[in-house]
Amino acid sequence: MTGVRVLVGTRKGAFVLTSDGARKNWEVAGPHFGGWEIYHVAGSPVDPDRVYASQTSAWFGQLIQRSDDGGRTWRTVGKEFLYDGDPGTHQYYDGTQVPWEFKRVWHLEPSLSDPDLVYAGIEDAGFFRTTDGGTNWDELPGLRAHGTGPSWGPGAGGLCLHTILQHPTDPQRLFIAISAAGAFRTDDGGKSWTAINRGLVSDGIPDPDAEVGHCVHRLAMHPARPDTLYMQKHWDVMRSDDAGDNWREVSGNLPSDFGFPIAVHAHEPETIYVVPITSDSEHYPPEGRLRVYRSRTGGDEWEPLTAGLPQQHCYVNVLRDAMAVDSLDDCGIYFGTSGGQVYCSPDSGDTWSPIVSHLPGVLSVEVQTL
Amino acid sequence: MSVRVKLPTHLRRLAGVDGEVSLDVTGEVTTETVLAALEARYPVLRGTIRDAATGRRRAYVRYFACEQDLSHDPPGKPLPPRVTDGSEPFLVVGSMAGG
Numbered sequence: 001m002t003g004v005r006v007l008v009g010t011r012k013g014a015f016v017l018t019s020d021g022a023r024k025n026w027e028v029a030g031p032h033f034g035g036w037e038i039y040h041v042a043g044s045p046v047d048p049d050r051v052y053a054s055q056t057s058a059w060f061g062q063l064i065q066r067s068d069d070g071g072r073t074w075r076t077v078g079k080e081f082l083y084d085g086d087p088g089t090h091q092y093y094d095g096t097q098v099p100w101e102f103k104r105v106w107h108l109e110p111s112l113s114d115p116d117l118v119y120a121g122i123e124d125a126g127f128f129r130t131t132d133g134g135t136n137w138d139e140l141p142g143l144r145a146h147g148t149g150p151s152w153g154p155g156a157g158g159l160c161l162h163t164i165l166q167h168p169t170d171p172q173r174l175f176i177a178i179s180a181a182g183a184f185r186t187d188d189g190g191k192s193w194t195a196i197n198r199g200l201v202s203d204g205i206p207d208p209d210a211e212v213g214h215c216v217h218r219l220a221m222h223p224a225r226p227d228t229l230y231m232q233k234h235w236d237v238m239r240s241d242d243a244g245d246n247w248r249e250v251s252g253n254l255p256s257d258f259g260f261p262i263a264v265h266a267h268e269p270e271t272i273y274v275v276p277i278t279s280d281s282e283h284y285p286p287e288g289r290l291r292v293y294r295s296r297t298g299g300d301e302w303e304p305l306t307a308g309l310p311q312q313h314c315y316v317n318v319l320r321d322a323m324a325v326d327s328l329d330d331c332g333i334y335f336g337t338s339g340g341q342v343y344c345s346p347d348s349g350d351t352w353s354p355i356v357s358h359l360p361g362v363l364s365v366e367v368q369t370l
Numbered sequence: 371m372s373v374r375v376k377l378p379t380h381l382r383r384l385a386g387v388d389g390e391v392s393l394d395v396t397g398e399v400t401t402e403t404v405l406a407a408l409e410a411r412y413p414v415l416r417g418t419i420r421d422a423a424t425g426r427r428r429a430y431v432r433y434f435a436c437e438q439d440l441s442h443d444p445p446g447k448p449l450p451p452r453v454t455d456g457s458e459p460f461l462v463v464g465s466m467a468g469g
Contacts, residue, residue, distance in 0.1 A: 059380070059431060
């Protein structure tokens, strides 16, 4: 491992940031697809040159881009995301039923073993897959057929399937999360799904501990401990040690347990990171101080990480897909902000510095360790 | 029949073209036949102007020609003669919505 490639999706294009293992000097390339919203850029774990990007626009719809040279050049691939059969209806903000309708691809998750196999999470919430490198996309309709679909409602960002986690050794086991439906698990490669939300409690829905309806913002897992899941919910940071069957709150001493991303250290399964945000109506850090919080105990006990981060007059947000880690010996932590900064800590969060400071608002950050 | 089509910047980049596009349209020149010819020449544009499955115009896209808004005309309605004879372009426009 000699360096890193940071894949950044923004509201106005994609950027590729590269550095050697020191992570001090950076080469910045982009914007790719200037002017388009890039919800996510993700590389294949088995072929780092293979990179996929979700390119979208309110004007001109959805495109999927593929690179075979690490993000230097791109070509469009398939962009047809058609629900399987009659998609039916789901709940709208006002509680009425509206038809399921494709809006955009939020998240692309390349397979751990095959660069041509990619999972996609879309809005309105659906789980899709390509097995031919992006030419064709097919829905795995078992998720929407879970039976609770008509009760799913959108979060502020839409009814989005935004998180996909793969079990490191069992390709049949996947976890996904939807705002605002909750978390689900499949043990048969996506044919059938189980809602895994026991222990979640959410104000703002009629039954606070309902089976579904929770606004889960993000899930994270360490591959060495795949039964342990971490969750940043709308409010509350949660943890499960039985693959999502049961959850307990681990917000502990956080100044706010509202937030979007959550990430796990590459080498320490009990070291996790969140970025507290003031509240659901004030999407900026408490007291205008940008602090990443780290727990080395898998939650409950948290310490603020501030070295190099603005500690006054900072009112940016960090979105759910905008935090990632590398797997160099000294684990690097990265996040991007709504203000266009991408920060890197090359020392597990102890110190931070901006790689770039003036990009468009950052939607997603992924890291490839090269 | 050769019809001139002017695309917005993002779609020109996607299609890899500069300036206007000139399309041979067979049969009656309508919004439907012009867009079909456009998408046949540049498959990457399928779905960017109208929904690929339903053919419905995307919400933030408009069709103008000869200083008229044709967005709400039936897709099978003949386009103005000055578009048909190549004097005026058919404009695909991204609506002004900031960003």
